[in-house]
Amino acid sequence: MRWTKVSSRREFLRTASAGAMAAVAFPSFLNAAVGPTAISVPGKEGLIVRSYRFLDLETPVEFMTDWITPVQHFFVRNHMFAPAAVEGKEWKLAIGGQVEKPLSLTLSDLQSVPVHSVTNTLECAGNGRSLQSPKVPGVQWGKGAVGNARFSGPSVKALLEKAGVKDTARHVVFRGLDVVPGKVPPFVRSIPIEKAMDGDTLVATQMNGAALTPHHGYPARVIAPGWAGAASCKWLTEITVQDKPADGNFMIPGYRMPNQPVKPGEAVKPEDTHSVTGLTVKSLIAGPSDGAKLKPGAHVVRGVAWAGEAEIQRVDISTDGGASWNPAKLGKDQAKYAWRLWSYPWKPAHSGDYAILSRATDSQGRVQPESAVWNPSGYFYNACDQVKVYVQA
Amino acid sequence: MYRLSGSLLIFALLGAPYTLGAEASPVAELPAGPTQEKATAACASCHEARIIVQQRLSKAAWTKEMDKMIKWGAEVDPKDRDALIDYFSANFGPDQAPYEAPRTTAKALTKLPTTKH
Numbered sequence: 004m005r006w007t008k009v010s011s012r013r014e015f016l017r018t019a020s021a022g023a024m025a026a027v028a029f030p031s032f033l034n035a036a037v038g039p040t041a042i043s044v045p046g047k048e049g050l051i052v053r054s055y056r057f058l059d060l061e062t063p064v065e066f067m068t069d070w071i072t073p074v075q076h077f078f079v080r081n082h083m084f085a086p087a088a089v090e091g092k093e094w095k096l097a098i099g100g101q102v103e104k105p106l107s108l109t110l111s112d113l114q115s116v117p118v119h120s121v122t123n124t125l126e127c128a129g130n131g132r133s134l135q136s137p138k139v140p141g142v143q144w145g146k147g148a149v150g151n152a153r154f155s156g157p158s159v160k161a162l163l164e165k166a167g168v169k170d171t172a173r174h175v176v177f178r179g180l181d182v183v184p185g186k187v188p189p190f191v192r193s194i195p196i197e198k199a200m201d202g203d204t205l206v207a208t209q210m211n212g213a214a215l216t217p218h219h220g221y222p223a224r225v226i227a228p229g230w231a232g233a234a235s236c237k238w239l240t241e242i243t244v245q246d247k248p249a250d251g252n253f254m255i256p257g258y259r260m261p262n263q264p265v266k267p268g269e270a271v272k273p274e275d276t277h278s279v280t281g282l283t284v285k286s287l288i289a290g291p292s293d294g295a296k297l298k299p300g301a302h303v304v305r306g307v308a309w310a311g312e313a314e315i316q317r318v319d320i321s322t323d324g325g326a327s328w329n330p331a332k333l334g335k336d337q338a339k340y341a342w343r344l345w346s347y348p349w350k351p352a353h354s355g356d357y358a359i360l361s362r363a364t365d366s367q368g369r370v371q372p373e374s375a376v377w378n379p380s381g382y383f384y385n386a387c388d389q390v391k392v393y394v395q396a
Numbered sequence: 397m398y399r400l401s402g403s404l405l406i407f408a409l410l411g412a413p414y415t416l417g418a419e420a421s422p423v424a425e426l427p428a429g430p431t432q433e434k435a436t437a438a439c440a441s442c443h444e445a446r447i448i449v450q451q452r453l454s455k456a457a458w459t460k461e462m463d464k465m466i467k468w469g470a471e472v473d474p475k476d477r478d479a480l481i482d483y484f485s486a487n488f489g490p491d492q493a494p495y496e497a498p499r500t501t502a503k504a505l506t507k508l509p510t511t512k513h
Contacts, residue, residue: 041500042422042501046502048500048501051497052497052499055422055423055444055446059447137490138452139457143452184441184442184443185469186468186469
């Protein structure tokens, strides 16, 4: 087991994460959020600023106690600059490439297509990158580049059927209105035609029952449910059907995983990699917080678990550093592609240090591993989650 | 393709959609040093320093990042390249303490401190 017994309180706290130490210094993270170092981002409350320009915001795990993540707490991942205010009335979506009849659709055209809704756990492929060792370059996400929301809009299938997909169609390319600086390659990616046409992949215009906000891609974005967030292009303006995948930096070398496990720190040739697709199995502990000091008595360990296109079957909890495990109770809310809440009542038997772990298992038999598989881009970090707490009588 | 130009560039540099009357910049700064100015000039037209100051990379990894960014439009005089790699490696190597990121508030602030590393 990699969770070694800790020898002293000092050592124990030294090994708690820096983020957790900040939480100890500011027991109320909500108050800390509006403290002297807070940065004003209208519409976003208490999120961790990984980058302000371009904007990348992370959800603190302590917020992950609701099945539906409110928009104000939902993480933001921008690769480029968000477009200046997009006018819904002037916005158009072009559909072209390997189709019988290219289309140019307005927002009201979209609204005449039947609406489909998907509750989707959206996670950035790089979520947890900062926990990889050795470190890899990229946005140093902690645990919270993930959220669960209800997205609504026409399916990509319904729109492509209007245009008439040719037999040569194999991949569907999405392009957004984000603004590209310098000679940076544009953020353009594609998904295979099977995923685009599965009926659940959306051109979403709504999130949690309201129009998308600018941070989340107003007026329309792709939602490729269960897949890494990079497939879900924001500020969508063009859909191109092709006989081959999109090229460019964000398809190769970007957003690729090694075909075989590699040694930590080892370089991987592009031909030995594949494009990221569905998310892996994962759980997070929302509370108690890492580094928390608890009173003796009854506590509840709680959190979330998701598995991309698969379903969560169980979440097991250890309160003794991984020596023994017991099942958590899964929350009643569930939907295909959506995370499950889970909870585990816990009454620590004595004062002292505890390492609490969570481990999810899914319907494909995948189990959250003790340690994540290292890869050069830091994608799909999914080691069993862990928090350390101190119980003091 | 949508590229920054003219007034749009100024709009993006000011971070206009987010500041709402803030007096100081909410973007991070690179640490003091002989190459601070050159590093800021090379990097900050496309992204703020916070994306740099949160990295903890070996010199080999910084070298790869530097060459990637030069390819992507970072304006670096070839004679400054090695000094910049040394500057990033010295300040943001694997042994540095983790970067502590600030939080957002949905409120419009009237006064913001400059976030320094």
